[in-house]
Amino acid sequence: MNTVSLRLLPLFVAGVALLAGCSKSGGGADAPADAIVIGEFASLTGKEAAFGQSSHKGTELAIEELNKAGGVLGKQLRLVAEDNRSTPGESATIAKKLITRDKVVAILGEVASGRSLEAGPIAQAAQIPMISPSSTNPKVTETGDYIFRVCFIDPFQGGLLAGFAKNTLKSSKVAIFSDVSAPYSMGLAQFFREAYLAGGGQVVSEQKYTGGDKDFKAQLTAIKAAGVDAIMVPGYYTDVGLIVAQARQLGITVPLFGGDGWEAPELLQIAGPQALEGTYYSTHFSPESTDPLAQKFVAAYKAKYNGETPDAMAALGYDSAMVLADAIRRAGTTEGPKLREAIAATKDFPGATGITTLDAKRDASKPAVIITVKEGKFHYLETISP
């Protein structure tokens, strides 16, 4: 008995050391004790890590700028960021932890609608306002009056993509290839279908996949046989990259297009620049924008992150923190109900992604941009206003 426990002791010590190494301290360590604590949950690692990383970097930049300018209500801000590893089932736990243990005054997150939908009810029940930077599924803010977003929603995105497919791509028969495991993808596919059919187009093939699948050739072969002018893929970049590559391998030459789920530099690496020629997606922001506030944000972001160019997720991550700080200032307090009212009253707030005005459904209404890939680079194509 004794010998066994002695033999296991080094293992036990090593285990404890490993665990200690794993746990991370949250946010700025030098912030004073009476700082205003803001929670953030994001997909910092895993399948959609590019979303979480960009969004988080944007949010961090905003917090840093706010603190340099003297903080809010005379207090410094402290950001506690948690990673949900891009997996379902983590975000609600994280929201609970942020509210009960870190005593955050508000929560920022997430990019993926499915994971925002998980955390929403927790924030709503605790009367802690939650602002999603870039979840576009309408159901996210329908959770309750404490849930907001600073981006457009999918009925608008689906509609503009339908118009784009019809007018710019000159298509009349499309296929939709959506991800059954993502509420974002199913929602966007539905709004696109409605708008496209209403515009006189035909949806001749509808195929489904599950996020994380690697082989899409069977579905793509069926789409190819249906004879389409364009393929709408409302998915996330890791799957979209493989889909585009395999579509080109099967000799599918028609344009592929999708929504803001495509927005990640990793898309180029996974699909390869050649396969992406002639693909399009809609998103919230282009770093090529000439708006002075957008340019100021791009310059500050590049200076902080070694010349890296921000994408839409970074810009919305930045704006979500700025909108929250503005609301705290106007509310004069961080109490949940009063802060909620102040956020709901956000009107004509200028940010990196344009003017944010929150409507009665707590959604923002903003123009979208269409991005295309030419010679291995993302290029701004056009802006579509709501």
Place this chain on the structure above:
Amino acid sequence: MTELLQQLINGLALGAIYALIALGYTMVYGVLRFINFAHSDVFMVGAFSGYFLGKYVPQGSMWGGTLVLLGAMAICAVLGVVIEKLAYRPLRGRSTLTALITAIGVSLLLQNLGQRIFGANPRSFPALFPQHHFQFKSGLVISSSQIMVFVVALLLLFALRHIVLKTRTGTAMRALSFNPVAASLVGINNDRVISFTFALGSALAAAGGILYASNYPSIDPLMGTLPGLKAFVAAVLGGIGNIAGAAVGGLVLGLVETAVVALGGSTYRDAVAFAVLILILLLRPNGLLGRSQAEKV
């Protein structure tokens, strides 16, 4: 017609990959009567070995790709021997359940070490082998990487059969499988034969990992789980322990999955694959090519 033929090619190419992974499962089982659930994670290590080794050779060259393939197989062979020595050998002679649970433990260990060392983010796998797409007039397309999977799977299948049936080590493996005690009585070094079996099985996993990643160029530390489970289904379907059975099982499973998707049931793809496992266990527990035998005591 073109669509049907193309789906047939898709299904066979997917099946060949399952077959390749299933070979490793089935071989270890054939010799040791033990399902090595860590196989799917050795498969992942194989793909990551290819990712890192691929940085030292020019991309898209035949010799470079072959070199990386052999290098990854060597790395995983060593890993397989180490796993056997540290995790399975101390438990030899205990109940099979103990070994099985240990195998699941090793699998989880490799997955989490992988996340710690490589990070949890997917990486894009380099194009190690030259890429061509052969397009026929009818619109039918076959890619070089699909053909490669077929060729390598067939080569390894025959190499494996040769090793098991024709060589001295293979004879020793079969003797060990038949009766370990008697095998050691006639002078077979059981430890060495078992180490060799694991080295071989893990090298097969590495080959599977590299070819899988060449076809689906996005790798992450959890990439082995689903293909590993599917390959397990394929091995059971063909008759676990039977080398030709693994190949047949893999191809059948690939075709079934593709057929399900082609018929519009893409949501049920994985469900059907595992329903196949349940059906085969209910109707023909020894698999398509397996022969029933009395349980050894």
